[in-house]
Each structure stands twice: as C-alpha cells, then as structure tokens.
Amino acid sequence: MASGSNSLMWFRKGLRLHDNPSLEYAAKGSKFLYPFFVIDPHYMEPDPTAFSRGLDSLPEGVEHRKLCFEYDTEPYYQALDEKVKSYASVAGVEIFSPVSHTLYNPADIIQKFGCLSSRYFYQCIQEIQKSVKKHTSPPVSLLGQLLWREFFYTVAFGTPNFDQMKGNRICKQIPWKNDDELLAAWTDSRTGFPWIDAIMMQLRKWGWMHHLARHSVACFLTRWDLFVHWKKGRDVFDRLLIDSDWAINNGNWLWLSCSSFFYQYNRIYSSISFGKKYDPAGNYIRHFLPVLKHMPKEYIYEPWTAPVSVQRKARCTIGVDYPKPVVSHDSASKECRLRLGEAYALNKTLNGLQNRGTHLNMSAVYAAFRLTVYEDFSSLL
DNA sequence: CCTTGGTTGGGCTG
C-alpha cells in the first residue's frame, strides 16, 4: 500500500493495542488512520435481526484505501461481513480482517469488549508455569480453559445452527418443556433452592459467577429439575453475563443439558450437596440472599426442612419470606431422567438419518488449539 | 477412555 493512503480501523470487540494484527496492518504505510467504534444495538440487546448502524456509520469525506477489523465467527458478524464485502467492492476498498483472538476477561478488566488477547494470555500462563514447581494441567487448568475456548470456537463455526436444537446435527432432540413460570422463577432467584437462587442473584448483581456455579444452575434448569429448554437459559446468560461469548455460551449449554459433547445425565450437580461440599456454612448463600442470613447452617441448603420454630427464630418463614421449592425435587428429577432416557432412545434411531452425536476428547481439543498458532507469538512478552 | 458428581464406608488423625 502506497504511503499517503488512509485507513479505517473498525473496532468491534477487540478494543486493545497489543496483539491486534488488523490495527497493525491499518497503521502500516498509512498517512491517516481513522479508528472508529459503532454503538450497535446488538451489544445491548443480542438479537440477530436487530438493526445495525455498523455500515451506515463509516466515516465519510475522506478517501479510504483500507478497512481493517477483526474477523468474527459469530453468525451476527458473519452476516454483517457479507454486507461489508459488497460495500468494499463498490467503494474499491481493501478489506483486512484476520481471525479474532479476543478474550473476555471480567476478572481484571470489567467490560465486555475483549481488551485481552488470548494469545498474549497464553504466553503469560506459559511464563508463570516456568517459574513454579507444581501446577494443574489441562483440561481443568487455566490453560485448559483456553483450550476450551478454541474447541468451542472451532465446533461452533463448523456446525450449522449451533445455537439451535432443531437443524443442529450434533444436538440431541429433546422435548423440553415450554414453561415460562419455571423459567422466570429460575431467572429471578425464586426457585426456593438457595444454592440456585444465590447463583442467579450473583448473575443479576455482578454479571459474573464461577463456572461451576454456572454449571449448577444450567443443570438445574434443564436436565435435572425443571426440564426447561437450554436455549432459554442460554438467552438469560447471554443477556446478563459481562463475559458472554456466543460460541462458548452455546457450547456450554449444549454440554450441561446433555444435548451434545457430554451425555451422562445421571451425573448431576446437586442443588444441595454440591454447594455444601465447598461452603458448608452457606456463607455464599447468606451473602446473596440476605433473607436467609440467620438460617442455621443445618438448614441453609434446604430451608423448607427447617422446623417452623427455627424459621421463626431465623426471621425467615418459608413460603412467606423465601419461596417454597418450585418443584418437588425427587419426583421432578425422576421425571427428567425418564424423559431423557426416552429422548436418547429415540435419538438413537435418528442417528445416521439426521442427528450425529459428537463425542469429545482432549485430542480434539488440542487439535483445535493448534489451529490458533499461539506458539508463534512468543515475541509478545 | 472421558473438564470439574454422589454416596458410602474404611482408615487415619486430633
């Protein structure tokens, strides 16, 4: 590109200066670089049909030779990029859009727009591991979490209708309930199961919770108790999580609902014993559900079992101050297992016709990981 | 064999 030309740098998700090949390319040989960011309704209200101001807002008045932005595999951006390809050919603008290495990192930088490069983060982890004697390994380690990102990005991009049940060839077809009241109880922390309600409260208050907490509420909403469609929970997470990521969110809901990747539906996150294992005193529940603050720890995970005298002393009457369980756990979970068993049997007969189960193993994850050529970026440090 | 379960019962420690 001859010097003296102008470049447009279109920031979408990756708002960062480090490891940003499109920004680097936009700056190279340009007389003027025009960075711009469009406030897109899609950011506020994820909706594939939402009106986008993306293209209408390209800065005018200046002749541009290059338009640079991060390539994005999410369907919303794929559709948008189609329009950009026609705009570019009319205007005679060169497009440069390398694959995204954006990482959503709410822990340190509270925002949604990926100020951290996954490749840079990978290098940081490598450096830290060199300096310590013992560390965990993939798949459960921090590095493992990066592998999952690459895996879900790869599968999501290669699977039509990845965010749907129907027409998604790796997704089990399961007759989920369409129960808006159960969904609302789950969303609004009114299920009567403190471990579940506390987690959903943290989601609404902080926009973030531990991933095993996410597993707990996803398991509860779908295959273990409420039998509500995983897409409904996916939408709530997508709207409320500050680190929401299309491929990872959908991938995990497919996983946790036993619709794909993982199928051992008898293996569950108990809404009572799972939290108790790590927090026997129930301090997490007390923090996010202050109404249960004075409930003795013997009852905090199952307050409906507390004698009335105990409830009165704790100033929390179940059914008045805090809801009774929205379902009877024993019969609800039994019903769920029955329905899943039937659905699985039916899916077996469908296999080969339309639905193909996907089995996950670590070698597939590593294969996806290698595609990202993280190793080439040691110079970033 | 598999990303991160639940339950039980034995054995150890204080």
Place this chain on the structure above:
DNA sequence: CAGCCCAACCAAGG
C-alpha cells in the same frame, strides 16, 4: 468420637 481424606462403586453414551 468427630472430622477429614480417599478409594470404590454407581450408572452411563459415545
């Protein structure tokens, strides 16, 4: 004897 850790078993689809 209480509290804790760990192994074994459970029930499973791809």
